[in-house]
Amino acid sequence: MIHILRRLLASDKGATAVEYGLILALIVLAMMAALSNVATKTNAMWGNVANAVNGS
Numbered sequence: 001m002i003h004i005l006r007r008l009l010a011s012d013k014g015a016t017a018v019e020y021g022l023i024l025a026l027i028v029l030a031m032m033a034a035l036s037n038v039a040t041k042t043n044a045m046w047g048n049v050a051n052a053v054n055g056s
Contacts, residue, residue: 008017 009015
């Protein structure tokens, strides 16, 4: 297994795979941050709706 990883990292294909992996990781982190923000705002919105319904 280590031999395969070394061979992959030594070739240009390995470098490209690492670059794509880093790009994918950055995209995933950005999506997680965006979803966290959306979840917070959605939770606040539904809290306001619940308060409005309970106040009626």
